[in-house]
Amino acid sequence: MSFESLGLSAELLRAVSEQGYNEPTPIQKQAIPVILQGRDIMAGAQTGTGKTAGFTLPLLQHLTTETVNRSPHEVRVLVLTPTRELAAQVAASIETYGRHLPHRSAVIFGGVNINPQIDKLRRGVDVLIATPGRLLDHVQRKTVDLSKVEILVLDEADRMLDMGFIHDIRRILKQIPNKHDRQSLLFSATFSREIKQLADQLLNRPELVEVARRNSTVDLIEQLVHPVDKHRKRELLSHMIGSQYWQQVLVFTRTKHGANRLARQLAQDGLSATAIHGNKSQAARTRALADFKQGSVRVLVATDIAARGLDIDQLPHVVNYELPNVPEDYIHRIGRTGRAGNEGTAISLVSPDERKLLADIERLLKRQIPVQVLEGYERTTVERPSAARNGHDRRPQASRNNHNDRRPKARNGKPAHARRRGRSAAPKQSSRTGYSALADRVFSD
Numbered sequence: 001m002s003f004e005s006l007g008l009s010a011e012l013l014r015a016v017s018e019q020g021y022n023e024p025t026p027i028q029k030q031a032i033p034v035i036l037q038g039r040d041i042m043a044g045a046q047t048g049t050g051k052t053a054g055f056t057l058p059l060l061q062h063l064t065t066e067t068v069n070r071s072p073h074e075v076r077v078l079v080l081t082p083t084r085e086l087a088a089q090v091a092a093s094i095e096t097y098g099r100h101l102p103h104r105s106a107v108i109f110g111g112v113n114i115n116p117q118i119d120k121l122r123r124g125v126d127v128l129i130a131t132p133g134r135l136l137d138h139v140q141r142k143t144v145d146l147s148k149v150e151i152l153v154l155d156e157a158d159r160m161l162d163m164g165f166i167h168d169i170r171r172i173l174k175q176i177p178n179k180h181d182r183q184s185l186l187f188s189a190t191f192s193r194e195i196k197q198l199a200d201q202l203l204n205r206p207e208l209v210e211v212a213r214r215n216s217t218v219d220l221i222e223q224l225v226h227p228v229d230k231h232r233k234r235e236l237l238s239h240m241i242g243s244q245y246w247q248q249v250l251v252f253t254r255t256k257h258g259a260n261r262l263a264r265q266l267a268q269d270g271l272s273a274t275a276i277h278g279n280k281s282q283a284a285r286t287r288a289l290a291d292f293k294q295g296s297v298r299v300l301v302a303t304d305i306a307a308r309g310l311d312i313d314q315l316p317h318v319v320n321y322e323l324p325n326v327p328e329d330y331i332h333r334i335g336r337t338g339r340a341g342n343e344g345t346a347i348s349l350v351s352p353d354e355r356k357l358l359a360d361i362e363r364l365l366k367r368q369i370p371v372q373v374l375e376g377y378e379r380t381t382v383e384r385p386s387a388a389r390n391g392h393d394r395r396p397q398a399s400r401n402n403h404n405d406r407r408p409k410a411r412n413g414k415p416a417h418a419r420r421r422g423r424s425a426a427p428k429q430s431s432r433t434g435y436s437a438l439a440d441r442v443f444s445d
């Protein structure tokens with residue numbers, strides 16, 4: 001199926017072909033014709049599927065239809081996103097795809113001076129892309145008129161709920177026409193009960209559009225778990241990046257403090273690294289991302305919220321330095337790689353205390369993530385898959401404690417991998433199987 005057959009205008013087709021897109025992605029094939037018909041949709045599409053063009057193209061086309069008696073100050077399309085990065089990314093897509101069409105768009109988010117936003121809104125805006133908190137600031141100041149919104153888009157709705165935006169969303173819904181008098185599009189990577197409740201309030205007989213199995217991850221992403229002691233994670237990470245010549249890797253930590261510390265430590269190991277998180281100014285975040293994209297920074301260490309909406313073409317490696325507390329975040333994190341048909345790897349460094357988090361993620365994925373024990377980092381050599389699968393190791397205690405621990409010890413202040421000579425560059429795989437089969441064995445002490 002070609003873009004031409006979707007019913008898009010010549011101006012949009014031109015912009016799409018200038019982007020070098022040859023054919024629509026599955027979400028675009030399904031969503032664009034339905035949105036063009038004016039119907040509501042509830043789309044299960046993860047990041048990396050091309051969902052942004054899936055809604056920006058038809059909404060730009062909608063703007064070419066005239067409405068009578070419209071004041072220039074009334075916003076026609078409202079796109080809500082959970083983070084500033086995602087808002088900026090959607091705004092960039094609107095600029096790109098709408099470059100041959102007359103339209104006025106603005107992006108508003110917190111953390112920056114509100115006055116330029118007020119000026120822009122005063123001049124009139126057709127498409128407004130906003131994060132909920134700052135939008136409500138404008139509503140309170142009466143610097144924005146949402147009473148005539150024709151299309152509402154909720155992008156990454158699951159993330160908005162995770163971030164506690166539900167009350168803000170409800171307040172915004174009171175400012176716009178009711179669901180029978182507007183078109184509503186809801187995008188979410190996962191479908192929890194809360195999302196379905198929100199969809200009931202928000203959508204009018206929506207068409208369900210789903211491109212990947214619910215709560216599944218993009219197939220092109222190779223996922224791996226490396227078991228490792230907590231205190232050796234940083235050593236292993238530096239080693240993997242250095243020895244495998246990774247040039248661009250996005251690393252996730254759970255906390256802002258942890259992100260700062262890890263970026264500092266990696267820099268001490270000679271790897272150019274920078275941290276990106278909510279405490280950094282918008283300018284610092286934008287700069288870090290630009291440096292990372294152009295290759296002057298090799299490792300970007302990010303927290304979940306900061307990484308939301310990052311769109312980096314062909315990002316080959318994502319590392320979970322720490323597993324997320326919320327299993328859905330794992331899907332969002334690894335969706336940063338394997339985008340738009342490219343292959344990618346997502347590696348999780350899992351310490352024994354994170355075992356439950358891993359089990360929660362696997363339950364959500366409905367599959368086991370392959371475990372690869374790296375030589376030098378194994379904790380035991382005894383494999384007892386059947387006992388482990390049952391979650392019990394029935395060996396006597398003495399046998400269970402016989403781990404035959406071959407971990408290399410640090411000598412002369414140098415980590416073990418720095419002393420190893422004559423070995424292949426990458427840590428070797430010593431075994432590979434499903435997590436449950438190995439978990440109890442690897443983490444048994």
Ligand code: AMP
Binds near residue numbers: 021047049
């Ligand atoms: P998204 O899921 O919207 O974040 O998009 C992920 C990436 O896919 C972005 O870098 C887009 O530029 C790219 N993309 C979107 N549509 C297409 C397409 N039809 N063909 C190739 N790449 C695309």
